[in-house]
Amino acid sequence: MLRPGDCGRDPFRFGYRVQATGSNPEAAAHAGIATGKVRLMALAPMGAIAGLAGVVHLGAQGTILPNDGNGFALLAIAAPLLGGTRLSGGHGSAIGAAIGILVIQAVPSAIPLLGIDATWTNLAVAGGRLAGQDLARPARGAQAERSARLSPARQPHANITQTDAI
Structure with a gap:
């Protein structure tokens, strides 16, 4: 998971857009990058991975406690x-x-x-x-x-x- 994420960031157009949006959203917007769409496309997979981690934790523990x-x-x-x-x-x-x-x-x-x-x-x-x-x-x-x-x-x-x- 580490290497595909790092490889996907550098050589592709989307990786440059993510880095530009993270570095300076205003300048990225002036450059024609749809910063809202880029943020959604970058954060949605992270939310899906977090949800998957919650399901795996539930399967391993059988229950989820508030202080987990x-x-x-x-x-x-x-x-x-x-x-x-x-x-x-x-x-x-x-x-x-x-x-x-x-x-x-x-x-x-x-x-x-x-x-x-x-x-x-x-x-x-x-x-x-x-x-x-x-x-x-x-x-x-x-x-x-x-x-x-x-x-x-x-x-x-x-x-x-x-x-x-x-």
Whole structure:
């Protein structure tokens, strides 16, 4: 499921539309992309997969309790963010999210092995998430500076000289 999702995003027109809509919906709409349709086509399969997961859970457990899935919200948000996905959208990959999932799952496995009480698991996951964000911040800043140096045409009024403005 990971690889078809990642392959379907990159080389096809729909993948570019999804990335443009996630990155800047207003600019995508100005470019002629039907952002509402793209969002529906991207989110509907996710809803179907979530429904299928609920049916599988019901079949395995025989019943669904109100507190089933408590604690998964932190994991569901932290894993892709550790893998490089931005909260603002438009950047990230399925491979990066899978790496984030592996890192997140290593923490609850390591907590009992280190002799730490299991109640500290969520704190360790959240702390790892914040540490990962702080470690990635200088790299993002350096990448922005590098792209600004390499492409001055992207900066507003970069090609206008004083004589052109008069």
